[in-house]
Amino acid sequence: xxxxxxxxxxxxxxxxxxxxxxxxxxxxxxxxxxxxxxxxxxxxxxxxxxxxxxxxxxxxxxxxxxxxxxxxxxxxxxxxxxxxxxxxxxxxxxxxxxxxxxxxxxxxxxxxxxxxxxxxxxxxxxxxxxxxxxxxxxxxxxxxxxxxxxxxxxxxxxxxx
Amino acid sequence: xxxxxxxxxxxxxxxxxxxxxxxxxxxxxxxxxxxxxxxxxxxxxxxxxxxxxxxxxxxxxxxxxxxxxxxxxxxxxxxxxxxxxxxxxxxxxxxxxxxxxxxxxxxxxxxxxxxxxxxxxxxxxxxxxxxxxxxxxxxxxxxxxxxxxxxxxxxxxxxxxxxxxxxxxxxxxxxxxxxxxxxxxxxxxxxxxxxxxxxxxxxxxxxxxxxxxxxxxxxxxxxxxxxxxxxxxxxxxxxxxxxxxxxxxxxxxxxxxxxxxxxxxxxxxxxxxxxxxxxxxxxxxxxxxxxxxxxxxxxxxxxxx
Numbered sequence: 312x313x314x315x316x317x318x319x320x321x322x323x324x325x326x327x328x329x330x331x332x333x334x335x336x337x338x339x340x341x342x343x344x345x346x347x348x349x350x351x352x353x354x355x356x357x358x359x360x361x362x363x364x365x366x367x368x369x370x371x372x373x374x375x376x377x378x379x380x381x382x383x384x385x386x387x388x389x390x391x392x393x394x395x396x397x398x399x400x401x402x403x404x405x406x407x408x409x410x411x412x413x414x415x416x417x418x419x420x421x422x423x424x425x426x427x428x429x430x431x432x433x434x435x436x437x438x439x440x441x442x443x444x445x446x447x448x449x450x451x452x453x454x455x456x457x458x459x460x461x462x463x464x465x466x467x468x469x470x471x472x
Numbered sequence: 473x474x475x476x477x478x479x480x481x482x483x484x485x486x487x488x489x490x491x492x493x494x495x496x497x498x499x500x501x502x503x504x505x506x507x508x509x510x511x512x513x514x515x516x517x518x519x520x521x522x523x524x525x526x527x528x529x530x531x532x533x534x535x536x537x538x539x540x541x542x543x544x545x546x547x548x549x550x551x552x553x554x555x556x557x558x559x560x561x562x563x564x565x566x567x568x569x570x571x572x573x574x575x576x577x578x579x580x581x582x583x584x585x586x587x588x589x590x591x592x593x594x595x596x597x598x599x600x601x602x603x604x605x606x607x608x609x610x611x612x613x614x615x616x617x618x619x620x621x622x623x624x625x626x627x628x629x630x631x632x633x634x635x636x637x638x639x640x641x642x643x644x645x646x647x648x649x650x651x652x653x654x655x656x657x658x659x660x661x662x663x664x665x666x667x668x669x670x671x672x673x674x675x676x677x678x679x680x681x682x683x684x685x686x687x688x689x690x691x692x693x694x695x696x697x698x699x700x701x702x703x704x705x706x707x708x709x710x711x712x713x714x715x716x717x718x719x720x721x722x723x724x725x726x727x728x729x730x731x732x733x734x735x736x737x738x739x740x741x742x743x744x745x746x747x748x749x750x751x752x753x754x755x756x757x758x759x760x761x762x763x764x765x766x767x768x769x770x771x772x773x774x775x776x777x
Binding site: 372421 | 527529542544545
């Protein structure tokens with residue numbers, strides 16, 4: 312099952328990338344996520360591994376994921392190593408006026424789970440989609456707030472200078 | 473011995489063919505039934521646990537736990553990330569225990585099916601036809617040997633000391649932790665030097681109207697001697713109405729199940745190098761009862777939660 316959410320952020324792709332590629336910030340904006348723990352030596356980049364958990368219904372589901380695509384500041388994708396099968400992606404595309412279109416996609420399922428797997432994936436979809444939509448909204452708020460603070464700091468420095 | 477001698481000897485011992493006394497007949501029947509049950513009990517084999525099977529059944533468990541029981545599991549972060557640990561839970565819901573289903577799902581999803589996780593169950597549960605699949609989840613017959621074997625491999629082991637005694641308590645005692653004084657699990661934790669994580673669940677005893685454990689009835693029928701069954705529960709449950717024994721199970725009401733794992737208790741750190749088993753037991757019961765009281769206080773209505 313694949314679900315996704317997108318939003319346009321009033322900041323350049325690099326500003327958004329700084330957020331989505333930094334695992335220490337994940338819990339600040341990712342809704343429903345209860346764990347995004349670095350378990351590899353390198354906290355970010357190709358091959359970085361995270362232990363992730365997302366609250367869906369009666370359980371926190373997830374597992375160990377590994378970053379399999381890392382193209383700054385455009386795409387970051389990860390695949391599951393253990394736990395439920397999942398593939399996630401942040402897709403950032405530049406828009407005119409220093410803006411960025413942000414897409415957050417997540418495919419999930421359990422191979423071999425049969426009919427119950429298909430039913431549970433569909434029933435879980437609105438919950439997962441809700442988490443993704445809240446995540447992109449929270450990301451937009453935080454990135455734009457950060458960009459605003461940066462611009463204010465630059466203005467202050469210019470006045471003092 | 474002559475034929476006449478044999479007949480006389482048999483009559484003396486109450487084993488003579490047609491003239492056998494009711495007591496002798498009952499004793500033979502009990503022995504035969506015990507034998508039948510014993511041969512059906514699978515040997516302790518931790519290798520029966522099948523992570524692929526558990527993983528593939530997670531969606532099924534998720535549907536049941538999320539939609540029917542509206543399960544909620546708290547405090548899984550209190551369980552040590554790795555190493556052997558003894559999870560000690562209160563048990564509810566008759567022979568179908570929804571708290572176990574909800575916790576099995578939560579544990580497997582949280583730690584991954586790769587982490588070895590075993591549960592001890594009553595011999596009779598494992599010998600029942602159609603319940604063989606439980607062994608794939610890591611359910612093994614409750615015995616000290618199985619428990620020691622599981623913990624010595626570094627696995628997480630879930631025990632319900634209250635067992636059949638607690639699981640069939642009357643519904644009006646649903647907010648009571650009742651292990652019936654069973655303390656063997658504390659000695660086990662001390663021998664294996666593993667922490668205890670109390671796991672408190674609420675809601676299971678609202679899946680039917682449990683009226684009585686039927687301890688007297690069980691004694692009268694000799695079930696204790698035959699099957700180690702101290703109870704013959706009486707309840708009102710779907711679809712049977714009056715349900716005696718609960719041997720065929722029942723359709724549980726969709727009661728909201730909440731399970732909470734508490735911080736681990738490191739026995740020797742907290743109670744000294746030679747902990748007093750009774751003191752540990754009292755502490756654990758107090759801790760679990762306080763948590764159950766708090767969960768009960770959150771609950772507005774039975775079943776609905």
